[in-house]
Amino acid sequence: MEQMSLHIRRRVDCTVAREMRWQVASEFGAIDLSINLSRSEKDPKAIAAAKKLPQSGYPRCALCHENEGCRGTLRRSPFTLEGETWYLQYSPYVYYNEHCILLSAAHTPMKISKETFLRQLAFVTELPHYFIGSNADLPIVGDSILSHDHMQGGRYVFPMERAQIEIPLSFDGYPGITGGIVRWPMSVLRIRGRDRDALAALAARILSAWRGYTDESAVIYAETDGEPHNTVTPICRRRGEDYELDLVLRNNLVTEEHPLGLYHPHAELHHIKKENIGLIEAMGLAVLPARLKGELEAVAECILKDLELTAMPETEKHAAWAESFRGKYSFTPANVMEILKGEVGNVFVRVLSDAGVFKTDAAGRTAFLRFTDRIAQRI
Ligand SMILES: [Zn+2]
Structure with a gap:
């Protein structure tokens, strides 16, 4: 052994280098999230x-x-x-x-x-x-x-x-x-x-x-x-x-x-997660699709440059979600990804609630x- x-x-x-990993506080305690860059959706x-x-x-x-x-x-x-x-x-x-x-x-x-x-x-x-x-x-x-x-x-x-x-x-x-x-x-x-x-x-x-x-x-x-x-x-x-x-x-x-x-995660959450919720996620570790890394970076860029999220296919699917919290924060290049990762965590809690x-x-x-x-x- x-x-x-x-x-x-x-x-x-x-x-580890092929993965992004973070935690988000929730009413159910800290939730674990990961974007696995070597796995397809x-x-x-x-x-x-x-x-x-x-x-x-x-x-x-x-x-x-x-x-x-x-x-x-x-x-x-x-x-x-x-x-x-x-x-x-x-x-x-x-x-x-x-x-x-x-x-x-x-x-x-x-x-x-x-x-x-x-x-x-x-x-x-x-x-x-x-x-x-x-x-x-x-x-x-x-x-x-x-x-x-x-x-x-x-x-x-x-x-x-x-x-x-x-x-x-x-x-x-x-x-x-x-x-x-x-x-x-x-x-x-x-x-x-x-x-x-x-x-x-x-x-x-x-x-x-x-x-x-x-x-x-x-x-x-x-x-x-x-x-x-x-x-x-x-x-x-x-x-x-x-x-x-x-x-x-x-x-x-x-x-x-x-x-x-x-x-199962409902349609409005599929921009983050549409896959089946299996054992690992039921236990509170989100395994999110690799595409999300680039998409979140594109959303961050739109927010920082004050661009329309509906302008590009990789940000369009996230537009309604990002608009729902865009006015809540003052974004800077230093905090934008942390804020987005936090909001992804909130979505994952809703994913689990749907399930x-x-x-x-x-x-x-x-x-x-x-x-x-x-x-x-x-x-
Ligand atoms: Zn077999």
């Missing part, structure tokens, strides 16, 4: 289409073990979880410290289940200084690769981990487990305790209740036309001797008004508690 850590640290050193529509492709044949699955090396030269090490073989490798993207990927040895689709929770709990038993999370198993709210089960971990404290419990809950039949609704723009149920089996059982019960949950008044439908919509993005970590699971409730409903997803199935206002919290009343008691 130590050796692998050293190996990755050298990679981090050479990757992914189209949510193309990802949804890829899941429908046959699971064998060309192109080969990049995550399958026999294709090790296709995406670079990073080594994979076998890692046994709950009696199954998985492979651990460090990510070629290095979005955060010691960013690693755990790959199922078998080419099986992403599926969140009780086994997922048990594997995650087993992983942080072996590596207590790492968190482990999984993307959801449905298009729009999940990862770009849904055809091969995998998880992501690392040694990094995400903003969500720092977020506190807003509404404490207790769970009948699980006396050793505490938890509640987390003060976070996405909808997170947190459970914590020492007993792995009890935690996995409760998480499975919450997942099952959520998968079948419909609340028309909150525009949540378990399914439409036989297509399931509800799932979770699970994250597991240690808190001293305790284990902690964060279950981010997800729903991938599309509507006429929001064809990319009702609980939240229950909003953080009073009506949203009331709706959230209608769901938790099925599985928990308010303290």
